[in-house]
Amino acid sequence: MASYLLIESRDPFDSNDVQFTTELATGLAQAGNTVTVLLVQNGVLPARAGAKADGLVALLNAGVTVLADDFSLVERGIAPARLRPGVTPAPIDVVLDHMAAGHKTLWH
């Protein structure tokens, strides 16, 4: 099985096609692949603890590792303590770690 990093840059409250990332990530995870989703830019907005985020919950329930870009969080005034449980802040270097390891990396 393969390892995937999916980078989600869009806000699901603004872009309905974020659903495609959710479906792809959960499908890959259910097929036995190792899947990480990194939220960047406005993609971090559903990571707030109080946000309605059905897609994010589906990712976590499917065993997908969900990270949130620390710079994007700071830009938007979202403190780590205000994140939904299961979402972990991460530096942008995590993308390089995955790429250097040969993981399939996709941007949306």
Next chain:
Amino acid sequence: MSQKTLTFALMDPPYESANLTTAFRLLTAAAERGYNLNVFAYEGASALAFARQAAHPNPVHGKNLAEENHPTTREQVAALLACAEKNGGKVDWVNCGMCVDERGVNEFVPGTRRGSPADLHAFTEASDNILVIPTK
């Protein structure tokens, strides 16, 4: 660990999208690691390295040139090249030829060059990994 070579394809034009802020953060972090970087700048991104970009004052806000401190992407590209060189890596930055001709941005920051989609294919063949950052 052997030196890595990563390829990035950029599509967004300067000064319009957060994608480029993230892209330059990624490129800079990779350059700081001493990675070799290939960048294929196409469509609007072919203007990132346009050498005649000029900073400007902001009279509406009452700021002169120095106070406005307007960043240009050509300066960011030049800084990336310098960062990579300092850390032992190389950057092969290709500006899509048809894209720059369409936009009249055919004067580049030194150290970048004109190319074609064939360069992207060659980059892909020679890289450890590739990330395409498309426009929205």
